[in-house]
Amino acid sequence: xxxxxxxxxxxxSPFPFVLRFSGTANETIHLIDQYCWxxxxxxxxxxxxxxxxxxxxFIKAAISVILIWFGALPSIGQEKTSPDEQTILIFGDxxxxxxxVDFDQAYPSILQSLLKADDLPFNxxxxxxxxxxxxxxxxxxxxxxxxxxxxxxxxxxxxxGLRGVDLKDTExxxxxxxxxxxxxxxxxxxxxxGMQMPPNLGERYASAFAALYPAVxxxxxxxLISFLLEGVGGDPALxxxxxxxxxxxxxxxxxQHVYESLKPILK
Numbered sequence: 001x002x003x004x005x006x007x008x009x010x011x012x013s014p015f016p017f018v019l020r021f022s023g024t025a026n027e028t029i030h031l032i033d034q035y036c037w038x039x040x041x042x043x044x045x046x047x048x049x050x051x052x053x054x055x056x057x058f059i060k061a062a063i064s065v066i067l068i069w070f071g072a073l074p075s076i077g078q079e080k081t082s083p084d085e086q087t088i089l090i091f092g093d094x095x096x097x098x099x100x101v102d103f104d105q106a107y108p109s110i111l112q113s114l115l116k117a118d119d120l121p122f123n124x125x126x127x128x129x130x131x132x133x134x135x136x137x138x139x140x141x142x143x144x145x146x147x148x149x150x151x152x153x154x155x156x157x158x159x160x161g162l163r164g165v166d167l168k169d170t171e172x173x174x175x176x177x178x179x180x181x182x183x184x185x186x187x188x189x190x191x192x193x194g195m196q197m198p199p200n201l202g203e204r205y206a207s208a209f210a211a212l213y214p215a216v217x218x219x220x221x222x223x224l225i226s227f228l229l230e231g232v233g234g235d236p237a238l239x240x241x242x243x244x245x246x247x248x249x250x251x252x253x254x255x256q257h258v259y260e261s262l263k264p265i266l267k
Contacts, residue, residue, distance in 0.1 A: 085121040087147065088262070091137060091177070092155030092193070095228065096128025098251065100240045105248045110255035120266055122151070133159045134173035141177050145184040151265065152181045153258070155193035155228055161201065161209050170209075174216045182220075189265050190222035193258075196233065225261040229254060 090096050090108050098106025108126035115122045127144050129136070137156045154177060160170040178190050194213035197206040210227075217224040229246070231253055232238045238250035246254055 086150035094130035
């Protein structure tokens, strides 16, 4: 099974752990980079086992491990922050992980560039795992919350909808994730990123699913991004061939939308 479709192995595995992965060089580097920070581990705690067919991919991944190990390849989630710099953690699925695009083309990286351009002292940490459901997110949230977080963007639920998960379960999981974050960081600002389902899943289900996110935000007294993929979802020109994941141009619009939504709370 593709590791990208599993929940983060850090949720319940003692280190060192073995990560099996087959994909492109960029996907491998992205995955290594992501897992290094998300559980508070370093590459020295991790064994990478690949089943890659191309020697070049293995070499690139191995080089990236060495560079990350010695701090020569910082990520937006690993850069050392100044005393005045605050942290935005985006906790999501393949949309946040930047499935199908390079790491620096995914919306969290673009969001970081927008913040930097406006001299806003925020460091963006993307914690996206492809295939993640709210249940999976609930299992791994305690591992992720090892750093002080100022803004927590909860961008999960899309995979719940596509799998037809009971909406009560999705709502309960989202609330429990946010509550755990709040318990760890009482001053954190919670932001709920809404998702929507295509009408072919049933108009009643799609409508109830969309209404779930404002209800969760109200329950938590949290900020709301009404629809994470506003202006992007459903547009073939802005999505990859699967019709689900944004392409490079789509990610630019998602980043801009998230940035505009976050501006009121970024101080």
